[in-house]
Amino acid sequence: MFTGIVEELGEIVAKDDLADSYRFTVRGPLVTSDARHGDSIAVNGVCLTVVDVLDGGAFTADVMQETLDRSSLQALAAGSRVNLERAAAVNSRLGGHIVQGHVDGTGEVLARTPSENWEVVRISLPAAIARYVVEKGSITVDGVSLTVSALGGEPGNEFFEISLIPTTLDLTTLGKAAVGTPVNLEVDVIAKYVERLQTAAR
Known part of the structure; x- marks a missing residue:
């Protein structure tokens, strides 16, 4: 779950075609500061799962065709700026509203x-x-x-x-x-x- 309060502006570093999906590499030093494999990070409002945390404040995430079809992530390319937010912590204030990261x-x-x-x-x-x-x-x-x-x-x-x-x-x-x-x-x-x-x- 997210709150819709963007933590930082990140950048798409790479978008690798995996035939039936894409692997995005996203730079975001703040959101990766405590990220681990399996964590959720919203990228332009789409909940993605961290595959790897890389040196230099970046992470990778796999995006399947269903997500590409239902969101604007298909239009992103290396150099695109993106809104980033880590999953909400249950002990913090809900500054925005309940956001699932599931694009409608x-x-x-x-x-x-x-x-x-x-x-x-x-x-x-x-x-x-x-x-x-x-x-x-x-x-x-x-x-x-x-x-x-x-x-x-x-x-x-x-x-x-x-x-x-x-x-x-x-x-x-x-x-x-x-x-x-x-x-x-x-x-x-x-x-x-x-x-x-x-x-x-x-």
Whole structure:
């Protein structure tokens, strides 16, 4: 489990094709400072398992085709910057919200509207998960826990907006995500459980 509070901006060092999967090498000195084989680290909001911890503050992780198909990790290459977060410690404060690192879909940055002290970013909302997203609710975008500031569009062509403060703009990849950039989306898991329980009760 994660909180959606990014710990550091990392970098993809290598992306090796293993025929039916890829092995990513990711540099992140902070998140690897206490990492061991088998630990979980979220990379742009995708929960990956550490295979090896390398010298120089890097780790490797295997990414299967299912993950590549459901996330934006396929688009990453050596040199890409990524948001990194270690699994939450049970003895710490939950600063964001409950994040599983299980991507529900991908959106695309549609527009960026800068203001004096923040920036509004508009992102497309896949129809399959639109019903789980509500104004003032939580959503994870590339591993960042955010609050939905607005919803809009028509069924099948919906979008949501997030308002990014300077800290988020400076310390995560969202600060540099240009229009057209694909982003990983994870909705609040509680909404999915509620829907499932209501369906089962009918």
